[in-house]
Amino acid sequence: MAALEAERERFVGHGVTRLRRDEPAPPTCAGYIVVAGSEGNEFCLD
Known part of the structure; x- marks a missing residue:
């Protein structure tokens, strides 16, 4: 999940x-x- 949180941070930017x-x-x-x-539009990071 740590890798997903890092990717989410990038997306939030x-x-x-x-x-x-x-x-x-x-x-x-x-x-x-x-x-x-x-x-x-919703999507999942997995």
Whole structure:
């Protein structure tokens, strides 16, 4: 998740807004960060 947070910081510098961070419980151990672009379109960093 540290690498995703670093990437999110880079995106925020370009006008992206962080919406939420999801970290599912085991056995699903891959989390993701949901962000929205300047036009409001949502996408995930995973």
